Every structure is written in structure tokens, then in C-alpha cells.
Amino acid sequence: MVTELLFVISMPIWIGIILSVIICLSIGVLIVPIAKNVLKVHQGFNLYNIGFAAGILGTVYVSILKSFGYTAYSRLIWSTGNNWSLGVFLYILFILMIIIGFVLEKHAGKKLLKIFKHPGILSSNFVSLEGFEPVLINMGINGLVSIGYVLLVRGELNGPTIGGILAVVGFGAFGKHIRNITPIFIGVFLSSIIKTWNIDDPTILIAALFGTSLAPIAGYYGWFWGIVAGFINSSVVLNLGTLHGGMNLYNTGFSAGIVATFLVPILGTFCIKRSHEDS
Numbered sequence: 001m002v003t004e005l006l007f008v009i010s011m012p013i014w015i016g017i018i019l020s021v022i023i024c025l026s027i028g029v030l031i032v033p034i035a036k037n038v039l040k041v042h043q044g045f046n047l048y049n050i051g052f053a054a055g056i057l058g059t060v061y062v063s064i065l066k067s068f069g070y071t072a073y074s075r076l077i078w079s080t081g082n083n084w085s086l087g088v089f090l091y092i093l094f095i096l097m098i099i100i101g102f103v104l105e106k107h108a109g110k111k112l113l114k115i116f117k118h119p120g121i122l123s124s125n126f127v128s129l130e131g132f133e134p135v136l137i138n139m140g141i142n143g144l145v146s147i148g149y150v151l152l153v154r155g156e157l158n159g160p161t162i163g164g165i166l167a168v169v170g171f172g173a174f175g176k177h178i179r180n181i182t183p184i185f186i187g188v189f190l191s192s193i194i195k196t197w198n199i200d201d202p203t204i205l206i207a208a209l210f211g212t213s214l215a216p217i218a219g220y221y222g223w224f225w226g227i228v229a230g231f232i233n234s235s236v237v238l239n240l241g242t243l244h245g246g247m248n249l250y251n252t253g254f255s256a257g258i259v260a261t262f263l264v265p266i267l268g269t270f271c272i273k274r275s276h277e278d279s
Contacts, residue, residue: 001027001061001247009070027057042260044122045220047175048213051253058244058254065245072245078202079158086157090147090165097140105133112137119219120175127173139172142181146209149185153192153199160202164209171212180219180226181212187230195235207237210252214260221267233259 218226
């Protein structure tokens with residue numbers, strides 16, 4: 001938003017500086033109360049809660065700008081041909097995380113199985129629940145699954161996809177594990193079979209990786225509904241960029257919030273048995 005006001009929109013530089021400072025400060029102030037309240041809307045089933053809040057803020061700000069004649073233009077900068085070098089580095093990194101976790105804790109395997117039983121609803125701090133070592137292993141496993149998905153669908157390893165992979169890894173300490181992220185990947189993959197886009201399209205790769213923010217749905221209601229969530233989110237994410245004009249970098253967090261807000265009340269009403277109650 002700040003960059004757009006300073007360097008893209010044609011206006012005197014002093015006006016751009018004033019506007020960007022005002023908007024930047026207002027975003028920092030407003031994001032906190034908005035994030036707290038949207039958390040109640042999706043009930044913790046969207047792990048990227050700030051992305052949801054940022055999407056709402058971005059939509060409001062861009063709508064105001066558009067009313068003054070502003071037009072948002074999208075760009076795609078997508079690096080290719082780096083899978084070998086980046087893939088080797090990431091595989092070594094994630095395997096080392098798993099090895100170190102097992103070396104530091106003899107009973108890490110048992111604690112890791114306990115992590116797999118958590119649905120992952122906000123806020124699920126796996127470090128405080130099970131300890132650092134099994135969480136480190138869980139993060140490494142998440143990384144292997146994520147990079148495996150990208151390479152399996154013949155996607156590219158670059159800045160955006162590695163950012164998505166590392167987000168899945170990082171949230172291995174805060175809600176994600178192999179049992180609740182895999183259904184999301186499956187949902188996106190299955191949707192590519194019958195929808196009009198390709199599974200290796202940049203937007204869809206990002207939607208799959210960051211779409212794992214819906215992992216709590218799979219963890220709480222079961223694999224099937226996780227697949228459904230991934231399937232729906234792959235469509236929703238493609239239509240939200242025009243609302244905030246690309247000003248929200250966590251576009252999938254925005255779409256995941258909408259999908260969770262749509263699905264969770266329905267599942268809460270009609271799904272009598274829930275997976276965590278059966279485990």
C-alpha cells in the first residue's frame with residue numbers, strides 16, 4: 001500500500017509521503033482490533049488470521065482509492081529453473097531438522113504422535129504442549145511434504161513458493177502437521193482435474209501452500225472436509241485479488257478466512273461426530 005502511494009500513483013511526492021504515512025499508521029492501529037474480531041468469525045479454523053484481517057483492510061482502502069479514480073495493475077514476476085539447487089538445500093535443511101529433533105529427545109516419536117492428534121485450531125502452541133524437539137521434527141516433516149507437493153505437480157521452487165513452504169514449516173509449531181495439511185493439498189490437486197486452470201499455475205501453487213491455513217478443518221472435522229476446504233479455497237482465492245488490488249500479500253489467508261467462515265457453521269450444524277472426539 002505504501003509503495004503504491006509513493007511510487008506508482010501519479011501525485012506530488014509530498015502528498016504521497018503524507019498519505020503513505022497516514023495509511024501506514026492507520027493499518028498498524030486498526031489491524032489489531034480487526035484481527036481479534038475476525039477470529040470470532042471463523043472460530044480459529046483459519047491459521048492465517050492476520051491475512052484475513054489484512055484482506056478486509058486492503059479491500060476497504062482500495063475501494064476508497066478506486067472511488068478517486070485509482071486503478072490497480074497486477075504483475076507476475078516468476079523465477080524458473082532453480083528446482084535442483086534450491087531443492088537440494090531445502091531437503092537437507094528439513095532432514096537435518098528431523099534428525100536433530102530425534103537426537104535431542106529420545107521419546108520425541110511418542111510426543112510427535114500426540115501432535116498429530118491435535119486438530120490445530122487457533123491457538124495451538126505445540127511447543128508448550130509437547131516440547132521443542134518433537135515440534136522440530138514436525139516442522140521438518142511439514143517441509144518435506146510441502147516441497148514434495150511442489151515438485152510432484154512440476155511446480156517451480158522460487159521466492160513465493162519457498163515462502164509458502166517455510167510458512168507451512170513455521171506453523172508446524174502452531175497448528176499444522178502432516179495429518180491436517182495433506183487433505184488440503186489433495187483438495188487442490190483434485191480440483192485441478194475438473195477446473196479450468198493447471199495445477200502448476202503460480203496462483204494455484206501459492207493457494208495450495210498457503211491454503212494449509214485451513215488445516216484445522218481437516219484436523220477437527222476429518223480428512224474429507226479438509227479436502228472439501230482445499231477444493232473450495234482453490235476457487236475462492238482466484239477471485240479476491242481484485243477486491244484489495246493485490247495490496248494484501250496474504251491473499252490466501254483472506255480467502256481461507258472466507259472459506260472457514262462459510263464452512264465451519266455448516267459443519268458445526270450438520271456434522272454430529274467430529275474427528276478429535278473419536279481419536
